[in-house]
Amino acid sequence: MTFIKQIVGGALVDSLMAPRKLLVGRRTAPPEFAGMWEFPGGKVESGESAQQGLHRELAEELGVEVILGEELAGPTAEGWPLNNKASMRVWLGEIVAGTPKPLEDHDELRWVCLDSNELLELPWIPADLPIVRALMARTGPATSRG
Ligand SMILES: Nc1nc2c([nH]c(=O)n2[C@H]2C[C@H](O)[C@@H](COP(=O)(O)OP(=O)(O)OP(=O)(O)O)O2)c(=O)[nH]1
Numbered sequence: 686m687t688f689i690k691q692i693v694g695g696a697l698v699d700s701l702m703a704p705r706k707l708l709v710g711r712r713t714a715p716p717e718f719a720g721m722w723e724f725p726g727g728k729v730e731s732g733e734s735a736q737q738g739l740h741r742e743l744a745e746e747l748g749v750e751v752i753l754g755e756e757l758a759g760p761t762a763e764g765w766p767l768n769n770k771a772s773m774r775v776w777l778g779e780i781v782a783g784t785p786k787p788l789e790d791h792d793e794l795r796w797v798c799l800d801s802n803e804l805l806e807l808p809w810i811p812a813d814l815p816i817v818r819a820l821m822a823r824t825g826p827a828t829s830r831g
Pocket of ligand 1: 692693694718722723724725726727728729767771773790810812813
């Protein structure tokens, strides 16, 4: 059996009830990903659940506390395949305390409209693009946007 590294990512939106904007981060490392945009998050550590890992990573990387909404389910139980060694589970989330700052792993954070070309045109980590498209479909016109 192949061991898959479990990564977790936060699709942090301005409002879980009526999402319009997504918070994205530009990675600083490793070299192959530096300058690319991603969902803040990281590896789940042993002894913690995926959601606990996500809360911890978001606190460490951005200095925020969040409430998590629904999972943006991927094609497998481990979420969205990133490469042959890692998969990422992604949850929608909303910040309830703190102002996000690029404390670790990012050199820029940006709120981007979910229905904008800007979002798709960012140089994402390529494995994230299907996730971004699924998120845009999920938060798109079918959702009440107030
Ligand atoms: N956080 C995050 N990682 C992603 C995304 N897309 C993607 O391919 N990855 C990859 C990059 C890394 O190889 C891996 C996540 O590792 P990481 O370096 O962010 O995790 P971490 O903070 O726990 O790492 P570390 O402390 O062990 O250095 O997943 C994404 O959208 N968000």
